[in-house]
Amino acid sequence: MDSSLTTLHPVRRPKAPTLMEVAVVEYPGALRAAGPVLSELAQRCNRTIAGAKSPGGRMLVTRWTLSARGQGMQRIAGAELFGDALPSIVVLPGNEPSWPLAAPDERLLAWLRECHDGGSVLAGCDEGGLLLAGAGVLAGRSVSLPGLHRCPALKMVVPSWLPSERTLVDDGDLLTAAGPEAWKYLSLRLLARVYGQHVMNAAIHQLQLVIPRAELDDLERFSPNFAHGDRCILKAQRWLHGIAARGITLEDICATSTLEPRTLQRRFLKATGMRPIEYCQRLRIAKAQLLLQGGGLVDEVACAVGYSDQSAFRRLFLRIVGMTPARYRRHVAAQRRERVEALPSERGMAAIRSAA
Numbered sequence: 001m002d003s004s005l006t007t008l009h010p011v012r013r014p015k016a017p018t019l020m021e022v023a024v025v026e027y028p029g030a031l032r033a034a035g036p037v038l039s040e041l042a043q044r045c046n047r048t049i050a051g052a053k054s055p056g057g058r059m060l061v062t063r064w065t066l067s068a069r070g071q072g073m074q075r076i077a078g079a080e081l082f083g084d085a086l087p088s089i090v091v092l093p094g095n096e097p098s099w100p101l102a103a104p105d106e107r108l109l110a111w112l113r114e115c116h117d118g119g120s121v122l123a124g125c126d127e128g129g130l131l132l133a134g135a136g137v138l139a140g141r142s143v144s145l146p147g148l149h150r151c152p153a154l155k156m157v158v159p160s161w162l163p164s165e166r167t168l169v170d171d172g173d174l175l176t177a178a179g180p181e182a183w184k185y186l187s188l189r190l191l192a193r194v195y196g197q198h199v200m201n202a203a204i205h206q207l208q209l210v211i212p213r214a215e216l217d218d219l220e221r222f223s224p225n226f227a228h229g230d231r232c233i234l235k236a237q238r239w240l241h242g243i244a245a246r247g248i249t250l251e252d253i254c255a256t257s258t259l260e261p262r263t264l265q266r267r268f269l270k271a272t273g274m275r276p277i278e279y280c281q282r283l284r285i286a287k288a289q290l291l292l293q294g295g296g297l298v299d300e301v302a303c304a305v306g307y308s309d310q311s312a313f314r315r316l317f318l319r320i321v322g323m324t325p326a327r328y329r330r331h332v333a334a335q336r337r338e339r340v341e342a343l344p345s346e347r348g349m350a351a352i353r354s355a356a
Contacts (some may be wrong), residue, residue: 008117018057020194023075023087026065027108027131030092031183034125035063038091038187041203043194050200059194062087066105073111082157089121089190092128093183094149101127103153109135116173121193121226123175125186130154132176133161140242142290143176159194168218168294170281172241173226184269185215193223214335222286222320224279228271232257236268236276244287245280246306283322288313291333298325 005036022042024149039061046058063076064087075082075207079264090112095101112135116122118266126131129150132138139160144167144266146152168177168185170193177186188211192200197220202212211219236257240248253276268276282307299310317325 004074019081020057020059020088021082021085021196022059022061022091022190023064024061025073025090025092025108026063026076027092027105030128031096034091034093034183035061037183041187042194044206045191045199045203048199049195050343057194059190064090066107069138070133072107076307085244086118089123089193090115091186091190092122092124092131096125099227101130101151103132104151105133113137119226119229119231121173121175123177123186123190124179125183126179127151128177129176129178132174133157133159134192138174138176141171141174142169143171143174144177144178144182146178160264164290164294166218166290167215170218170223172224173238184209185211185219188355189223193225194221197223212335214338221289222282224283225272230267230271232259233264233268233271235271236264238277240283240310242282244305245283246257248280250276281316282320285317288317288325289328291319292329294324296329298329301325 012103026035026039042059042061049058056161058082062082064073065076066072069279092112108131112122112132116135116137122132122137124130124145127148127150129138129143129145133143133145133148134151135156142164144161144164145161148157149158167179167182168189168301169175170189175186175189177183177189188200188204190210191203200219222242224237226234228234236253239256240253250261250264252330253268254261257264259267265275268274268279272279274282284307288301288305292298292302296304300311302308302310305313307316314324317323317328323331
């Protein structure tokens, strides 16, 4: 008998998809609808990914709150799936309009710092972003926050962050959003971070959402992966984002991550999907976009993100963004004018109020 016919080959089972925990923090007064909305979006995307038989990650939304027994933060459900592991992403929604934002509980702030130090991505919407400020994790970062008057405990705080006029700011391991429909844009950005932009765009199409061009640009910007679990690479990423990858070499990244060059290249590619140099280029261009959105001049922005050669900066920006820095700056300025013109004038608002 032909032995090849009787040889049993092991059946290769498909690798189980990575389950990523996204923790919605239910602090006193937090928006009650925030968690269910994000959970419904996640379930929709999980079905999309499953239908396409994609090996990518899956999002599971859990709820966290302060323990009534004074033991700190706890999951309301899902402990059997994740045990003692910290969430991949921690999200703080805005506050219910009818609830005054209470002084932040130090147990919550300490837990947020622990999560951030442990590698979790932190995201805050409206007053949730103010809680991140209270935890002290926003120093030196570009953020989108409401006024500090919304949180009386922060009234006397001197801001150590860089305010942005954008509705949504994704700064790698920190995401903030403020303003009308901020929760919608933050939720969509989280979908892009977990599933990829193609799945986020599919959700936008399925739900027939109308996204203004400015917000769509922010949703589609460079989206690094921080939820890979490699602490050495995470340490390098945090350092790169802190200095916007300016003037660094591969040796510098090796020194920060405590890895040898070949090991760094292999593990960095596995964790982020990019080699270190490509990652740094995209990070610097994403920073340049933020500066141009703030009205920065092209030559000043190029220098600020570490490019002394204007031609090299222009070529790289064109390759990654799809337009030159000067054209991008004009494009953003035109969007800003359109938003201002779309706002009702004071006279028009007075007429509306009198008619009502």
